[in-house]
Amino acid sequence: MAVVYSAVTPEQRVVNNDQQYRLTVYRHARDVALNWLNGWVLVVWLAMSATIVISSQLQATPLLTRLLLLGLTIGAALMIIGIITGCRAAIRCHREVCRLIRVTGDDHEAWKPTFHVLFKHQPAVPDTDCWDDLGQWQLALHNQRGDYYFEDELSNQV
Known part of the structure; x- marks a missing residue:
């Protein structure tokens, strides 16, 4: 921890133009949200696939069939919840990125249409x-x- 003392008044310490930094942070947050979304879907899909492979190696019984269907239903529900949560976070960050691009004019990493x-x-x-x-x-x-x-x-x- 470091302490810095200066003769700056509180009014001078306020940063009024941090849109460039906010744009960088929101771009990174959008990328993280999309990565979490992809990872969540992949992990749940792999778990559901492993459940199907393991159940195919076992003796088929009505209880096992019910457990398999219950597990796949829970997996599908978890996947949908993860997709909705990840999409909402990514869309929220993307809207802020679009707003900050309009404010700052920094469209370096933005998609541009081709003519x-x-x-x-x-x-x-x-x-x-x-x-x-x-x-x-x-x-x-x-x-x-x-x-x-x-x-x-x-x-x-x-």
């Missing part, structure tokens, strides 16, 4: 200067029938 435009049966290369506000367009494909396929250069950088 593609296809012209068919054109006598010459179409003029793409009118789309400059949407990005830099690059001719990606051209064939002998006059089909031109353009891609936005930003989609190539992702």
Whole structure:
């Protein structure tokens, strides 16, 4: 533990702009929630599979059948509860990430749409200067029938 003394007033100690750090924390929290969701589903599925394999090695009795069905029902219920809980946590964090991306403008790790435009049966290369506000367009494909396929250069950088 360390103690730091400074001549800073309480009003100066308040951080007013921590959105970048919050964005990093919420991105990590969303990833953790999705990892827990995946892990939970995998563990419950493996337990249910092991139950089925073990029960196939035993002598079939009405009691064993009931226990197997009860175990699979409980496993399915646990899986659904885990999916709902994990999805709710991930969605809550994702909404905050989206809000913070809008506030900070930091869309470095965010999904970006790719833009593609296809012209068919054109006598010459179409003029793409009118789309400059949407990005830099690059001719990606051209064939002998006059089909031109353009891609936005930003989609190539992702």
